[in-house]
Amino acid sequence: MIGYITVGTNNIEKAVSFFDELFSVVGVECLWKTDGMAAWGKSREEPAICVARPFDKQQASVGNGVMVALKMASKEQVDCLHAKALELGASNEGDVGPRGTGGFYGGYFRDLDGNKFSAYIPSTSLSS
Numbered sequence: 001m002i003g004y005i006t007v008g009t010n011n012i013e014k015a016v017s018f019f020d021e022l023f024s025v026v027g028v029e030c031l032w033k034t035d036g037m038a039a040w041g042k043s044r045e046e047p048a049i050c051v052a053r054p055f056d057k058q059q060a061s062v063g064n065g066v067m068v069a070l071k072m073a074s075k076e077q078v079d080c081l082h083a084k085a086l087e088l089g090a091s092n093e094g095d096v097g098p099r100g101t102g103g104f105y106g107g108y109f110r111d112l113d114g115n116k117f118s119a120y121i122p123s124t125s126l127s128s
Contacts, residue, residue: 008060082107
């Protein structure tokens with residue numbers, strides 16, 4: 001059902017650099033890029049994450065309670081993506097680890113513009 005999710009940025013060049021490096025650790029590349037927007041995903045047929053300058057030319061701001069959850073294939077990918085985000089200057093919003101009682105495993109961070117992300121694997125993906 002989800003085609004793509006867009007988060008705002010006030011510095012498209014820094015945001016593109018951040019997401020290029022971040023997503024490279026899990027084998028995801030930029031699908032396309034313009035002067036004001038870029039998208040990353042596994043293919044044009046699957047959901048994508050986009051970053052864009054706001055259409056109304058106002059400052060990008062963070063939605064309170066809004067978060068983009070990035071589904072990973074393994075605990076190792078969750079660990080790697082979260083660590084890479086912090087290395088690139090993201091802020092930690094929750095260390096990587098198990099959550100709740102159902103086996104959910106994830107970590108949380110905010111990108112350079114303050115947008116909140118989660119890298120996770122659902123309990124059905126756990127192999128150990």
